[in-house]
Amino acid sequence: MRHLFFIIMLLLSSLKTISQTIEEVSEPYNIRSIIFKGPTEDQFPLLKLGNPIYLEFDDLLANEQDYYYKIIHCNYDWSKSSLLKSQYLKGVDNQRITNYENSYSTLQPYSNYQLTIPNENVKLKVSGNYILEIYNNDYELQFSRRFVVYTDLVTVGATVKRSRDFNFLNEKQVVQFNINTTNYAVVNPKKEIKVTILQNYHWPTAINNIAPQFTLGSELVYKYDKETSFFGGNEFYNFDTKDLRAPTAAIAKIELNDLYNHYLFSNVHRSKRPYSYYPDVNGDFVVRTLQGRNSSREAEYTKVHFSLPYTEELALDDVYIYGKHNNYSINEDNIMTYNEKNGMMEGTLALKQGFYNYKYIIKRKDGTIDLNTICGNFHNTENNYTILVYYRVFGELYDSVIGVGSANSRSISN
Structure with a gap:
C-alpha cells in the first residue's frame, strides 16, 4: 500500500508540474534590446505556419559567448503541451546561435546576435502557443519570449x-x-x-x-x-534618440560622459487632463541611428533620464517606467526614485538609439499593478x-x- 501511495503521489505531482503556466523570463543586466517579431514590424511574433520569426539581442559583455535556443510548444493556458518535440518540430533545437557580430566604433561595446526560425536545423510543424528560450554556455536560462503560430481555417x-x-x-x-x-x-x-x-x-x-x-x-x-x-488607457509618451546630438520636442538636454546622456523633459500626469491624440506605436520601440548604416551593430547605447512630478496619488508606492523595451517587466532596473531636492520621481535607463514608447505605472504595497492612474483612461x-x-x-x-x-x-x- 505504501508503494502504491508513493506512485499515486508521484503521478499527481507530475500532472501538477505539467499543468503549470510557463511565464516569460526577464533578461539579465547584460542582455539588452531584444527584438522579437514575425513578418510584420509589431514586436510580438504572430505568424502563419511556415512564415519566419526573427530574434535579435545584444550582449553588453561583448565577449562573443555562445547562446543556444530551445522551443517549447504550449497549450492554450501556456502550460507545456503533451506533444513530443518530434511532433511539433522538424529537425532539432538546442542549437547554437551562429549569426553574431561585435559592435562597430560604439562607446558601449556589445555583441549582436540574430536568429531566424525556420532555419537549416529546425522548422515548426503545428500551430499553437510557443515559448522560445535562450540559454548561455552553462545552460542557464537567460530569457524567454512567447509567440503564436496560426493557420487560416476560420x-x-x-x-x-x-x-x-x-x-x-x-x-x-x-x-x-x-x-x-x-x-x-x-x-x-x-x-x-x-x-x-x-x-x-x-x-x-x-x-x-x-x-x-x-x-x-x-x-x-x-x-x-x-x-x-x-x-x-492613453497614448504612450515617446522620445527619439536616432540622432545622438540633436535635442527634440521630448529631449531637453544632451551630455557626453562615458556614454551619451539624454535628459527628457519632465512628463506630466495626464489622468485629469483632456484626451489628446498623437501617433504612437502602442508601447513598442524601433532601433535606429543616423550615425551609421547598420543599426544592429552601429547604434549607440545612451543613458535616458526620465522624471515625473511626485503627487499624493503615488503615495509611498513604487513607480516604474513601463514599455516593450524590457518586455513590460517590473524590476530594479526601471524603478524610479524620489529626489527630495526637486520633488521629482526620477529614473535612468540604458537604451539603444531609436524611437521608444513608454508610460508610468504604479505597483501598490499589496502587489497590485495600477497601469493607468498616472496616464488616465479614455475611450x-x-x-x-x-x-x-x-x-x-x-x-x-x-x-x-x-x-x-x-x-x-x-x-x-x-
Whole structure:
C-alpha cells in the first residue's frame, strides 16, 4: 500500500508540474534590446505556419559567448503541451546561435546576435502557443519570449465599441467579434473553441475563456458589453534618440560622459487632463541611428533620464517606467526614485538609439499593478486588438490556433 501511495503521489505531482503556466523570463543586466517579431514590424511574433520569426539581442559583455535556443510548444493556458518535440518540430533545437557580430566604433561595446526560425536545423510543424528560450554556455536560462503560430481555417470579424456601462462610459473600449466556421467543421464549439483577446499584444491584460454568446448557423457571436471590455488607457509618451546630438520636442538636454546622456523633459500626469491624440506605436520601440548604416551593430547605447512630478496619488508606492523595451517587466532596473531636492520621481535607463514608447505605472504595497492612474483612461485612445481562436478536437493532445482577427479603436463606434 505504501508503494502504491508513493506512485499515486508521484503521478499527481507530475500532472501538477505539467499543468503549470510557463511565464516569460526577464533578461539579465547584460542582455539588452531584444527584438522579437514575425513578418510584420509589431514586436510580438504572430505568424502563419511556415512564415519566419526573427530574434535579435545584444550582449553588453561583448565577449562573443555562445547562446543556444530551445522551443517549447504550449497549450492554450501556456502550460507545456503533451506533444513530443518530434511532433511539433522538424529537425532539432538546442542549437547554437551562429549569426553574431561585435559592435562597430560604439562607446558601449556589445555583441549582436540574430536568429531566424525556420532555419537549416529546425522548422515548426503545428500551430499553437510557443515559448522560445535562450540559454548561455552553462545552460542557464537567460530569457524567454512567447509567440503564436496560426493557420487560416476560420475567419474572424471584429469591431471596437464604446462601453455601455455608465460607470466606464468614457474609460473603456469593448471588443465585439464573430467567428465564421463555414469552411471548417466544428462539432462542439462551446467546448472545443477558446479565444484570447489581446490589447496591443500585452499579455498581462489578456481576456481568456470567453464562451460564444450565441450561434447563428456556422457563426459564433461574441457580442458582450462587459466581459470583453478593456480600459482604454492613453497614448504612450515617446522620445527619439536616432540622432545622438540633436535635442527634440521630448529631449531637453544632451551630455557626453562615458556614454551619451539624454535628459527628457519632465512628463506630466495626464489622468485629469483632456484626451489628446498623437501617433504612437502602442508601447513598442524601433532601433535606429543616423550615425551609421547598420543599426544592429552601429547604434549607440545612451543613458535616458526620465522624471515625473511626485503627487499624493503615488503615495509611498513604487513607480516604474513601463514599455516593450524590457518586455513590460517590473524590476530594479526601471524603478524610479524620489529626489527630495526637486520633488521629482526620477529614473535612468540604458537604451539603444531609436524611437521608444513608454508610460508610468504604479505597483501598490499589496502587489497590485495600477497601469493607468498616472496616464488616465479614455475611450477614444488608439489601441490595437487581436483575437486568437484556439481549437482542440476531442482526443487531441494540443490546442491549435485556427484563426486570427484584429480591430483598431480608431474606428470605435457607440
